[in-house]
Amino acid sequence: MTENTQxxxxxxxxxxxxxxxxAARDHRHDAWFRRIMFGAxxxxxxxxxxxxxxxxxxxxxxxxxFGFEFLTSTEWDAVNGHFGALVPxxxxxxxxxxxxxxxxxxSFGIAIFLTEVAPPWxxxxxxxxxxxxxxxxxxxxxxxxxxxxxxxxAAYLAPWINDYLGALPLIGPIxxxxxxxxxxxxxxxxxxxxxxxxxxxxxxxVFRTVPVALKESAYALGGTTWEVVWDIVLPYTRTAVxxxxxxxxxxxxxxxxxxxxxxxxxxxxxxxLMMPSSSIASVIANEFSEAYTDLxxxxxxxxxxxxxxxxxxxxxxxxxxxxxxxxKEGV
Amino acid sequence: xxxxxxxxxxxxLASMALSGMAHATDVTGAGSSFVFPVISKWAQDYSKxxxxxxxxxxxxxxxxxxxxxxxxVDFGASDAPLSAEDLKAAGLGQFPSVIGGIVPIINxxxxxxxxxxxxxxxLADIFQGKITKWNDPKIVAMNSGLKLxxxxxxxxxxSDGSGTSFNFTSYLSKVSPAWxxxxxxKGPGTGSAVQWPVxxxxxxxxxxxxxxxxxxxxxxYVEYSYATQNKISYTKLKxxxxxxxEPNAAAFAAAADSADWASAKDFNxxxxxxxxxxxxxxxxxxxxxxxxxxxxxxxxxxxFDFLKWSLEKGQExxxxxxxxxxxxxxxxxxxxxWKTEFxx
Numbered sequence: 049m050t051e052n053t054q055x056x057x058x059x060x061x062x063x064x065x066x067x068x069x070x071a072a073r074d075h076r077h078d079a080w081f082r083r084i085m086f087g088a089x090x091x092x093x094x095x096x097x098x099x100x101x102x103x104x105x106x107x108x109x110x111x112x113x114f115g116f117e118f119l120t121s122t123e124w125d126a127v128n129g130h131f132g133a134l135v136p137x138x139x140x141x142x143x144x145x146x147x148x149x150x151x152x153x154x155s156f157g158i159a160i161f162l163t164e165v166a167p168p169w170x171x172x173x174x175x176x177x178x179x180x181x182x183x184x185x186x187x188x189x190x191x192x193x194x195x196x197x198x199x200x201x202a203a204y205l206a207p208w209i210n211d212y213l214g215a216l217p218l219i220g221p222i223x224x225x226x227x228x229x230x231x232x233x234x235x236x237x238x239x240x241x242x243x244x245x246x247x248x249x250x251x252x253x254v255f256r257t258v259p260v261a262l263k264e265s266a267y268a269l270g271g272t273t274w275e276v277v278w279d280i281v282l283p284y285t286r287t288a289v290x291x292x293x294x295x296x297x298x299x300x301x302x303x304x305x306x307x308x309x310x311x312x313x314x315x316x317x318x319x320x321l322m323m324p325s326s327s328i329a330s331v332i333a334n335e336f337s338e339a340y341t342d343l344x345x346x347x348x349x350x351x352x353x354x355x356x357x358x359x360x361x362x363x364x365x366x367x368x369x370x371x372x373x374x375x376k377e378g379v
Numbered sequence: 380x381x382x383x384x385x386x387x388x389x390x391x392l393a394s395m396a397l398s399g400m401a402h403a404t405d406v407t408g409a410g411s412s413f414v415f416p417v418i419s420k421w422a423q424d425y426s427k428x429x430x431x432x433x434x435x436x437x438x439x440x441x442x443x444x445x446x447x448x449x450x451x452v453d454f455g456a457s458d459a460p461l462s463a464e465d466l467k468a469a470g471l472g473q474f475p476s477v478i479g480g481i482v483p484i485i486n487x488x489x490x491x492x493x494x495x496x497x498x499x500x501x502l503a504d505i506f507q508g509k510i511t512k513w514n515d516p517k518i519v520a521m522n523s524g525l526k527l528x529x530x531x532x533x534x535x536x537x538s539d540g541s542g543t544s545f546n547f548t549s550y551l552s553k554v555s556p557a558w559x560x561x562x563x564x565k566g567p568g569t570g571s572a573v574q575w576p577v578x579x580x581x582x583x584x585x586x587x588x589x590x591x592x593x594x595x596x597x598x599x600y601v602e603y604s605y606a607t608q609n610k611i612s613y614t615k616l617k618x619x620x621x622x623x624x625e626p627n628a629a630a631f632a633a634a635a636d637s638a639d640w641a642s643a644k645d646f647n648x649x650x651x652x653x654x655x656x657x658x659x660x661x662x663x664x665x666x667x668x669x670x671x672x673x674x675x676x677x678x679x680x681x682x683f684d685f686l687k688w689s690l691e692k693g694q695e696x697x698x699x700x701x702x703x704x705x706x707x708x709x710x711x712x713x714x715x716x717w718k719t720e721f722x723x
Contacts, residue, residue: 127572315575337442
């Protein structure tokens, strides 16, 4: 370029066009939008890390005092200061998995009914009824469990289970126990009813996303409803279904008031489902306001941290299962 | 004057008049569920005599102690007294409010209330899981007139820390060496939250009452008014003097009368297993705990006004709920204690 050209550009006014200005502005706005969204996601991760860190910090005294024994001991003695988390962890895991065992098939059935089988006029009422179940506060479930379901359980179901299922050869001891009406089985059933709406709504939404063409082709080839559901719909929606199941499991693991009412708050380890136990959330709810020795309080916070760890492990197993399934399918 | 000035002046006068009126103080208390029935009734009747409002939360004695130590409430109520060192360290004082009894409650068909007789050692063995059936020879020996079923006993205890548990376990420790044992095999001992060997835990006196009502063949322990208000069957107990006593206000008063308050500093006296002939073995009082130098003079004055009212005028309501009013000599000792220990 000559010197003249440079002079010329100094004199000519800046003529970046309107479109260029708009593009620059859009680029700036986009950058800010991305930063804010990133910040929101980072905030969630930060909160998670802070909560985990603060429960670990609060529980440090208990972990230091008891070491690994904290995870394996069944003692919970506030007078002498011996605490062990085995019974609460066991109670939490057993009631949650029992709840899943009952809720997943039922939710699956409801979701398939709503998407494949039900006549259109029936779909809305049933869907609304299921959503209503989700809106009921958990303490109402606890009260219903204690005052309505508990006595029914004690009068009719528990004696039957103890007499017939308790007499089976290998798995009998799991079902033997006095007809208390409260215990791990009752808590599992109440929890199952609580998590059904969550799992159902996720499954229903996700089953609706299956391309109609896929299903119609399967029906056209002569597939029965069951074959279409099991071989087409489920594999297509597998990841989301497992996600929905673990949403329900997460709720069941952390459920406090409903479980406190019907689980019986006993600190004895028992293999039988008919016996009472305690869960991590119910122990913390019962004892936190009166735990005024440092070790007791620290043990309760350590229990909270262990709940975190349990949830994390369960989610990791879920991811592992999913990735193995995907690998088998060659996806 | 124009309209605007008139309006402004009348508003100013009105606000001055309103600020001159006495405003009601809200007094908060928390703690023992043992005294919750009677403090609620007192608060309700006191509100007719005074503008102040008393708000009492039944969160258990341990909670009451924690809250008053943290100064989040104006008075705490605990069924277990604080030791002299604890009181001195925190700058607190304590005094009894009302006397009540703890009764074992049962759910047995064909056994009416007040018919089953137990003694201290048998009760301790049941709660320790050593006696597991209702027709155990030890129970049958004391109840020859009753038909006891061959079914399992379900023990119901407290799942939360509680002064009711403190007094109950203090009684069991006094009557059963196995319960109090600190050598192997260790017994549960005395405490507001012990390691119960068997049974299910209910939250609060209300929780235990509910579980006992629901579960057939169960036994639990609650404050007497919970048993009578909810119409749950209770048992008779053999006391230290060897007499079988039915729980009622007269039996609780007999236990309180045989207690030696004069020699107890800061009223620190556990009345369980009282020696009197007609005494109910598990009688207890609840201590009100307050700061000697109040954080808020106004609230402290309002709380003392309520407590004075309850000691002097509230005793009829206490009787109607089957609590025992404090003996007159004890009331005057408490009022002297207020004058000497608490700064108004």
